[in-house]
Structures are given as C-alpha cells and as structure tokens.
Amino acid sequence: MPTPETAPRFELVVEGVTVAYPNGQVALRDASLQLDGPTICGLLGVNGAGKSTLFKAIMGMVTPAAGRVRIAGGSVREAQRRNWVAYVPQSEEVDWAFPVSVRDVVMMGRYGYMNMLRIPRAADRVAVEAALARVGMLDFADRQIGQLSGGQKKRVFLARALAQDGRLLLLDEPFGGVDVTTQEQITALLRELREEGRIILVSTHDLTSVPGFCDQVVLVKGTVVAAGPTAVTFTAANLARAFGESVGGQALGGETALLVPAQGGGTLVVSAEGHVIGRLAPAERP
Numbered sequence: 001m002p003t004p005e006t007a008p009r010f011e012l013v014v015e016g017v018t019v020a021y022p023n024g025q026v027a028l029r030d031a032s033l034q035l036d037g038p039t040i041c042g043l044l045g046v047n048g049a050g051k052s053t054l055f056k057a058i059m060g061m062v063t064p065a066a067g068r069v070r071i072a073g074g075s076v077r078e079a080q081r082r083n084w085v086a087y088v089p090q091s092e093e094v095d096w097a098f099p100v101s102v103r104d105v106v107m108m109g110r111y112g113y114m115n116m117l118r119i120p121r122a123a124d125r126v127a128v129e130a131a132l133a134r135v136g137m138l139d140f141a142d143r144q145i146g147q148l149s150g151g152q153k154k155r156v157f158l159a160r161a162l163a164q165d166g167r168l169l170l171l172d173e174p175f176g177g178v179d180v181t182t183q184e185q186i187t188a189l190l191r192e193l194r195e196e197g198r199i200i201l202v203s204t205h206d207l208t209s210v211p212g213f214c215d216q217v218v219l220v221k222g223t224v225v226a227a228g229p230t231a232v233t234f235t236a237a238n239l240a241r242a243f244g245e246s247v248g249g250q251a252l253g254g255e256t257a258l259l260v261p262a263q264g265g266g267t268l269v270v271s272a273e274g275h276v277i278g279r280l281a282p283a284e285r286p
C-alpha cells in the first residue's frame with residue numbers, strides 16, 4: 001500500500017483531448033484542464049459547446065481521437081475500477097419510464113462494489129439508505145422513478161452518486177428545471193461533499209450562482225477557452241470568449257461589462273470582475 005506521502009495526488013488532468021462522434025462531428029478539440037481537490041468547479045458554455053462530451057471523455061464513454069484523461073495519475077479505466085468517478089446525468093438522458101424504483105436507482109451506485117450477480121450486501125443496503133436520507137428521499141424509496149418531480153429526480157441521481165462514494169463527481173446541469181429551494185439544498189450538499197475532499201465538476205447555465213458557488217471555472221467553446229480560479233477566470237473577457245458570439249460580442253460601458261444570456265431568458269450584464277451587475281429583459285437589450 002502506498003503511504004500518504006507516496007500516494008498520487010487525487011487530481012483530474014485532461015490533456016489535449018479531441019473527441020469526434022461517428023458522424024464526423026468534432027465536439028471537442030485539444031481540450032486541456034487540471035483540477036486538484038477539494039474543489040467545486042463550474043463548467044460553463046453555450047448549448048453544444050462540448051460540456052457533456054467532456055464529461056463523457058472523463059467517464060470513458062467516448063474514446064478521445066487525441067489526448068488523454070488521467071485521474072489520480074492513472075487511466076480512466078483504473079478510476080472506474082476503483083469507483084472513483086460518479087455521474088449525475090442531465091434529466092433528458094434518463095429513461096423515466098424504465099420500471100425501477102427510486103431505491104433500485106440508488107443501488108446502481110453500488111454495482112461497482114458487487115460481483116457479477118449483483119446481489120447487494122449489508123454494506124450496500126446501508127449506503128443506499130444513508131444516501132437516500134441525505135438527499136431527503138427516504139419516503140420516496142419505493143416509488144417508480146418516473147413518478148417524481150424534476151427536483152426529486154435530481155436528488156435521486158445525486159443519491160446514486162453518494163451511494164457510489166466517488167471521489168470525482170460530475171454533475172450535468174443539476175440546477176436545470178429545479179426550484180430555488182431544491183437548488184439551495186443541492187448547493188449545500190455539494191459544499192459538504194467538497195469538505196469531504198472531493199472534486200466536483202458541475203455544468204450549469206446559471207451564471208449568477210457561479211461567483212458565490214464555484215471555486216474554479218472551466219469555460220468551454222469547442223475546446224477549453226479558459227480555466228482557473230473563479231476570481232481570476234470568471235471575467236468579462238473570458239465570458240466573451242465562451243459566450244461572446246452568441247450575444248454578438250456586445251459590451252456595455254466599453255470593456256467593463258458584457259452581455260451574456262441568462263437562464264430562463266433575458267440577458268445578464270457582467271462586470272469585468274465577473275459579478276452580475278444587472279439583468280435586462282429581452283426588449284431592453286440594445
């Protein structure tokens with residue numbers, strides 16, 4: 001067993017990754033980033049920028065045409081074998097008609113700890129009940145997964161990730177379509193998970209929450225256009241590189257502010273420091 005001194009640092013390294021889909025679509029080109037835990041990192045970019053593709057590359061669901069992903073110094077396959085990477089999918093990716101209960105879904109987070117027959121042991125059952133309790137979904141454990149609200153569905157998949165006890169958590173738009181209370185619950189839980197030492201990479205279209213929530217940001221537009229601590233990376237200049245084209249690259253007040261699309265419509269005015277300083281209704285946009 002390696003001692004703490006000799007164990008590799010738990011870090012995620014994406015080195016020059018290019019991903020092309022079978023139809024020839026190059027979704028990511030030469031994308032690089034490095035994350036050391038514990039951290040909450042926001043993954044930001046317009047629709048189609050390549051955020052989900054980056055998640056898929058980190059999970060080994062797509063094989064890069066070039067470059068590589070390293071997790072704690074080892075391969076993606078090795079990280080999977082150790083159950084290190086847990087994933088909360090976008091709601092659109094889930095077949096909600098599938099006849100499984102909430103408890104069954106959360107138990108899937110334990111599959112990596114079971115043998116081929118997938119017979120849960122006591123430790124698996126304990127982990128599932130604890131995860132359900134932690135997201136406040138114990139009372140819904142026997143419900144079919146489709147018979148839940150949008151926010152409850154998110155919490156169930158978060159519970160699946162908790163049951164897996166992954167060290168690297170990937171969340172694809174966990175705040176999409178959830179109410180403010182659920183967003184606050186998920187945010188609080190992710191902060192707890194960070195305190196436990198994990199790396200949390202979360203894609204979001206809610207730019208307003210980024211400065212208060214994310215330690216780091218990765219901005220994507222077909223590649224990683226900027227990555228680093230929020231304080232120095234979530235800037236108007238970098239937002240322009242990631243979102244500029246979609247808003248025509250318009251700036252308010254010279255170079256001090258930028259217009260970016262807001263979740264749920266309208267436009268945000270973002271200062272050079274990355275703070276949201278205003279919101280324009282669609283008709284107000286110059």
Ligand SMILES: Nc1ncnc2c1ncn2[C@@H]1O[C@H](COP(=O)(O)OP(=O)(O)OP(=O)(O)O)[C@@H](O)[C@H]1O
Binds near residue numbers: 023025047048049
């Ligand atoms: N299975 C696929 N086959 C072909 N092209 C794909 C596939 N999945 C995604 N793409 C394309 O790859 C590009 C990146 O898509 P991706 O889903 O990674 O973006 P995204 O940033 O996650 O978008 P969103 O915010 O809408 O979820 C897009 O042009 C998309 O059309």
